[in-house]
Amino acid sequence: MNGNSNEIALNKLIVLLILKEIDIPLTTGQITDIVLENNLINYFDLQQCLVELEESKMIVRFGNKEMYKATEMGLKTVELFISRIDSKIRSTIENYILKNKEKIRLETQVRSDIIKKSNTEYIVNLKVVEKDIELINLSLNVVSSEQAKLICSNWENKYYQVYDQIMNILIKK
Structure with missing residues (x-):
């Protein structure tokens, strides 16, 4: 060797x-x-x-x-x-x-991806993963690159608030 x-x-x-x-x-x-x-x-x-x-x-x-x-x-x-x-x-x-x-x-656990469909259509995929389990997987269709980037940035900083609000809305009777 x-x-x-x-x-x-x-x-x-x-x-x-x-x-x-x-x-x-x-x-x-x-x-x-x-x-x-x-x-x-x-x-x-x-x-x-x-x-x-x-x-x-x-x-x-x-x-x-x-x-x-x-x-x-x-x-x-x-x-x-x-x-x-x-x-x-x-x-x-x-x-x-x-x-x-x-x-x-x-x-690793807070993820966001942007997929460009056309000049006026972007798909933003937002995820939170905990121990290989997706807690939330949200896809949004937006009209500009700027919107997509802003959403990703806000997701990185506020994902816990978004997740919390969605869960509260969905589990209330």
Whole structure:
């Protein structure tokens, strides 16, 4: 095994450790942010790593935002080889997740997407997901990109109020 193979294996273990420690599905962007902010893996090696981990069934990708989570085999692998990850790197990952997990969790669970149908028709899809269960999935047809963007922005900041009001209206007799 040469140094390059060792580095690739280490990078895969780092990604698996991140997914294990955070214990919530992450988007490609979130994984990228974590590894780049902490200087753990360069961007191109990370992208290769994600492809290879998925091909080897260590991680699984799902959803339209390309979310990843570790499979049972991936979790067992990182547990088996965790000692190969330097303690400083493990500590960096643990500290980062401790400080940022709630923010990342909210990013993952409150989702909004815009689909352009024509110049005067946009579909805005709004979701709140909790532990793989959709609490609400709302699609709105709007007439402009500006409206769609405003709705998405407000959803990110006020989703709990919207959800609460809808539930209150629907469950009242």
